[in-house]
Every structure is written in C-alpha cells, then in structure tokens.
Amino acid sequence: MPLTVRDLLAIPSLRLRLVAGGAGLGRVVEAAHATENIRPASWLEGTEVVMTNGLLLSPDESGCATYVDELQEGKAVALIVGVGAGLPLPSVPEALSRHAERVGIPLLSAPPDVSFASITKAVFVARAAEERRLLERILRTQRRLSSAAASSDGLAGLLTSWVQAVHSGVTVCDASGRLLGSAGTDGQQLLADAAPVIDTVALHGLRGSGQADLPCGRLVVQPLGTTRLRGFLLLLDADAPEARLLISVLVSLLSVELERRHLADEPQRRRRAAVLARLFHTDITAEQARALLRAADVHAATVRAVTVQAAGEPVGLAADLALAVPGGLARVTGDRVELVVAEDFDTAAVLRRFAPGRPAGIGPAVTPQHAALSLRQAIALLSSSVELGRPVSASEAGSVRLLLSLGSPATLAAFADTVLAPLDAADPGGELLETLRVWLETNGSWAETSSLLGLHRHTVQNRIEKVARLTGRQQDRAEDRVDLWLALTARAVGTPLSDQQRYGNALPPQG
Known part of the structure; x- marks a missing residue:
C-alpha cells in the first residue's frame, strides 16, 4: 500500500x-x-x-x-x-x-x-519498499498471465486472470470489430460504445492507441498483432500503477494468441480460396454455385465480386479481407485480391478499414453462377479506380459523371464555363441555372419543373427561353440539351469548392 x-x-x-x-x-x-x-x-x-x-x-x-x-x-x-x-x-x-x-x-x-534528514530518509525508504512490493506483484501477475495464455483455456483464461489480478474490465475483438472474448464487463456493449475510438485507432494500424471517457469508465484501446493488425484490446479503468505497467505484457500475450489463431486458420483460408476458384468457373451451374456458397455459410440470392490491387502484400491483405467478409471467400491472383460478397454487404466500409487508398473494383450484383462475369467487370474498373483514387463500383461505371471525373479539372471547368458563362454573368443569383437543371432532370417537363420550383409555368418557360437566347442552345435540339446538361454535370464533378460556393444552388447535387 x-x-x-x-x-x-x-x-x-x-x-x-x-x-x-x-x-x-x-x-x-x-x-x-x-x-x-x-x-x-x-x-x-x-x-x-x-x-x-x-x-x-x-x-x-x-x-x-x-x-x-x-x-x-x-x-x-x-x-x-x-x-x-x-x-x-x-x-x-x-x-x-x-x-x-x-x-x-x-x-x-x-x-x-x-532531524529532517531522518524524516526524509524514512519517506524514501517507505516509498522504495512500496515500489519493490509493486514490482514483486507485477512479476507474479506477469507469470500468472503467461501461464494462463499457455494453458488450454487460452484467451478466456488470460482475460479472467487479468481481471482477477488488476480488477480492470477487458474485451478483445478481431480486426473487424467482432467480439472474441471479455471479462469483467459487457463485451458487446463496450464494443458498441467504443466503436468511434476503435475506428480511429485502426487508421494508424499497430502504431495507434486511443483513450476516451465512457459512461462505464475510462477506456483504453490498444492494437494487437505482431506484423499486421489482428485485433484490439479494450480496457476499462486500468489506471492503477500495476495495471498501467502490465498493459504492455497483456498486449504482447494477446498479440501472440491472435497470431496463433491466424496461423491456425490458414488451412481454412486455403479451402475458401479453392471454393472461390470453383465459383469463378464460367461453366458452373446455378445449383453448384448455390451449394458452394452454402458450404461457405453465405446465404444470398445475389452476390458481387470485388478485386483489390495489393502490390507487395497480397497474401496479408487477402487474410485481412477474408476475416472481414462473411464466408471469408477471398483469394490471391497475382498482385490482386479477389472476393465474393453478398449484394447487401457494406463493401465500402471494409475497404476503408483494410485497404485504404488501394485501387478497387466492385462488380455488379449477379446470381451466384455468374460470379465470373461480376469479377471481369470488377477487374475492368481498376483502371478507373487508379485514376480517381477511390474504389469504383459497376453501378457508376456507365455514368457520365464517372467519365467526366476522369478528365482534367481544368478542362472540365473550361468546358462548363464556355457553355454557362453567359448565364453566370446575367444571373448572379443562379435562378436560371437552377431552373435549367430541374428542367433537364425532368426531361423538359414544364408542369413538373414548375411544381418542383414553386413557379408559374410561364415563368419556367420564360427562363428556359432566356437560357436559349444567352447560350445559343435551343430547347428543342437534343444536341444542345446534351451540351447544357454536360456542362452542369462537368461543373458539379470538376469545379473546386470555392466555385461551388460561388454558384450555390445552381449546381446539381453530387452523387
């Protein structure tokens, strides 16, 4: 004491x-x-x-x-x-x-x-004795934790020993945030409360750590793993000197435990990769494809293929993604990682967590026997992903907005200004641009445009006629309509933020 x-x-x-x-x-x-x-x-x-x-x-x-x-x-x-x-x-x-x-x-x-010297000496002797006792307790606890980690109880025994030794609640989750074990606290609730902190720590990999004050206590989050992020350690109220000095020991023991689990899962990952290879055969039948998915515990009527460029570490990335996606259907092909996920799976969130900044293509949703077709489209999207610096999905692949975003911002701005500059000069408030945008989006419907804008039909017609006079583009010519629509879309895709602020509502919403 x-x-x-x-x-x-x-x-x-x-x-x-x-x-x-x-x-x-x-x-x-x-x-x-x-x-x-x-x-x-x-x-x-x-x-x-x-x-x-x-x-x-x-x-x-x-x-x-x-x-x-x-x-x-x-x-x-x-x-x-x-x-x-x-x-x-x-x-x-x-x-x-x-x-x-x-x-x-x-x-x-x-x-x-x-003498005051004797009082000072007594204080420091007592403090030294307390530090020696603390060190002895830490060594005993360290041996106890090491013994628990090596026992058949594994993770559960280690977490229970921690709580008994230092009276600090503990929870461990994998890199995807799934609960692996807890002691002294409600693990699922703690994971839900700590999700923002875990997301922040995950951005820094093994170099990160985080703290927060939660209703249930003071939270500490530490990453787990030796060479790659394997999971997270969450501690509650670990403020006692003994707990603070033992956190690094617990992190090391848990990191070894998660690495052991990772190695033990390698045969399973190979089996799932083999399943995926069969699923990508072009001559697979519908029943065979469904059977393969059921074997992987994936129950979805439609799936989509995903491919991620992973130059330098495809095997490690494939293991991370296999852990993160239901069914774990992932394989390495050259410098790419290929996956199959259910249509409603949040692929974007997983890519942000495990493959930030990496080019990725997300294929269209297809029935399982057509997974190879989805994969081909996903691979075709990689070049666009490289240009845009973000994952690209098949749902946007045919979009003019995507094609425009691949162009030079300066070229887009010049094109948009060439077409729309007369409207900018004549109507700084943006009423003409807004009316034009809604009119084009409603396929030239006077009634629908007037209803959406709360304007009289004649007002809408007058504004569109004014647009035609100013720009030289006629409302009844398809080519002129396309020019106006492309100019509005190009400005939305390629205009810097300051210009967006300048034109306000004149810009169509980005998506």
Whole structure:
C-alpha cells in the first residue's frame, strides 16, 4: 500500500505528534521537502510533506493563514514543524494549528532531536519498499498471465486472470470489430460504445492507441498483432500503477494468441480460396454455385465480386479481407485480391478499414453462377479506380459523371464555363441555372419543373427561353440539351469548392 501521513506518523523512531488536521491522515506521501520559504507553493510539485523550523514564519494570525494557504495551493499533503528548546519555535503556534485544521492539512510536530534528514530518509525508504512490493506483484501477475495464455483455456483464461489480478474490465475483438472474448464487463456493449475510438485507432494500424471517457469508465484501446493488425484490446479503468505497467505484457500475450489463431486458420483460408476458384468457373451451374456458397455459410440470392490491387502484400491483405467478409471467400491472383460478397454487404466500409487508398473494383450484383462475369467487370474498373483514387463500383461505371471525373479539372471547368458563362454573368443569383437543371432532370417537363420550383409555368418557360437566347442552345435540339446538361454535370464533378460556393444552388447535387 502507498505511504500515507498516518503511516508516517506511526513510525516509532520519528516520534512525530499530530497537532491538527486529522481528517487528512489518509493522504498519500510521495516525497519530503524541507524549506524555510514562507511562500513555498511555486516550489512544490504536490503530494510532498513540507518540513520547517519556522525560522521565517510569522506566528500571528495573518502570517499563519497566509502560510497555510500557500501549502494548500502547492498541494502539500502535510506540514511537519520542528519545535523545542533551541529552535525558532518552542511549540506549534495556535494560529498555525487553527488554519491547518481549517483547510484539512495534517500538522505534525517533530522533537528537536529528530532531524529532517531522518524524516526524509524514512519517506524514501517507505516509498522504495512500496515500489519493490509493486514490482514483486507485477512479476507474479506477469507469470500468472503467461501461464494462463499457455494453458488450454487460452484467451478466456488470460482475460479472467487479468481481471482477477488488476480488477480492470477487458474485451478483445478481431480486426473487424467482432467480439472474441471479455471479462469483467459487457463485451458487446463496450464494443458498441467504443466503436468511434476503435475506428480511429485502426487508421494508424499497430502504431495507434486511443483513450476516451465512457459512461462505464475510462477506456483504453490498444492494437494487437505482431506484423499486421489482428485485433484490439479494450480496457476499462486500468489506471492503477500495476495495471498501467502490465498493459504492455497483456498486449504482447494477446498479440501472440491472435497470431496463433491466424496461423491456425490458414488451412481454412486455403479451402475458401479453392471454393472461390470453383465459383469463378464460367461453366458452373446455378445449383453448384448455390451449394458452394452454402458450404461457405453465405446465404444470398445475389452476390458481387470485388478485386483489390495489393502490390507487395497480397497474401496479408487477402487474410485481412477474408476475416472481414462473411464466408471469408477471398483469394490471391497475382498482385490482386479477389472476393465474393453478398449484394447487401457494406463493401465500402471494409475497404476503408483494410485497404485504404488501394485501387478497387466492385462488380455488379449477379446470381451466384455468374460470379465470373461480376469479377471481369470488377477487374475492368481498376483502371478507373487508379485514376480517381477511390474504389469504383459497376453501378457508376456507365455514368457520365464517372467519365467526366476522369478528365482534367481544368478542362472540365473550361468546358462548363464556355457553355454557362453567359448565364453566370446575367444571373448572379443562379435562378436560371437552377431552373435549367430541374428542367433537364425532368426531361423538359414544364408542369413538373414548375411544381418542383414553386413557379408559374410561364415563368419556367420564360427562363428556359432566356437560357436559349444567352447560350445559343435551343430547347428543342437534343444536341444542345446534351451540351447544357454536360456542362452542369462537368461543373458539379470538376469545379473546386470555392466555385461551388460561388454558384450555390445552381449546381446539381453530387452523387
């Protein structure tokens, strides 16, 4: 246990006596500091016992009040006054006792033959003994945790031993956030509460860590793994000295455990890769494809293929993605990782977590026997993904917006300005552009445009006629309509933010 003022008072050789402030005897003593400075606050770090002979202390009411307030400001835990014959203070001033009692600082007196050096030595001897006991407890706990990790209980035994040793709730999840085990807390609830912190830590891989104050306590999140991120350790209220010193031990043991599990899963990953290879055969029947998916525990009427470029580490990335997607259907082909997922699976979220910044193509949703077709389209999208710097899905592959986004921003802006600049100049408020956009999106419907904008039909017609006069594009010519629509879309895709702010509602929504 830490050294307290009560413990210091109980050391027989010091012969200290309590004069006032008994309510503070439980305060922890970290150090002892002898000073005759009557303004000691700025010289204290807190948790010290201050010792003085009162050489410069004014024993009157004002002087004692000021001195005690200084001790309080400096967060001193106690005051020891040396008193007796031949010392500046034959006894403790009554005013000093009253003010020590007022603020709750223990006031002790020391006899003249007890040196402050002996008190300081006693404090540091007691502190050293406590640190030695802490180290012994840590070594015992470390052996206990290591033994639990090596036992047949594995992860569960390790987490239970942690809680028993340090009384800190613990939860472990894999890299996808799925619960692997917990002790001393509700693991599922903790994972839900800690999700934002886990997401932040995941962005930094094995170099990250995070903390947060949750309703259930102080949270610490540490990444787990040796060379790649395998999971996360979540600790609650691990603030005790023993817990803080043992966190690194727990992280190491859990990292080894998750790496062991990863290696044990390798045969399963090979089997799933073989299943995927059969699923991608072009001559597979519908029944065969469904049977393969059922064997992988994937129950979906439609699936989509995904491919990710992974130059340099495709095997590691494939293992991460296999863990993250239901069914674990992933394989390595050259420098690519190929997957099959259910149509409603949040592929984008998984790619953000495990393949950030990597080119990826997401094929269309197809029935299982047509997975090879979805894969071919996914591969075809990789070049667009490289250009755009983000995953590209088949649903946007035929979009003019995607094609425009592949062009130079300067070229797009020049084209849009060439067509729309007369409208910008004549209508700074953007009413003409907004009316034009809605009119084009409703396929030239006067009634629907007027309804959506809350305008009279004649107002809409007048505005569209004005657009035609200003731009030289006629409303009844398909080519002119296409020019206007492409210009609006090009501006939405390629215009810098400042220009978007400039034109406001004139821009169609991006998507």
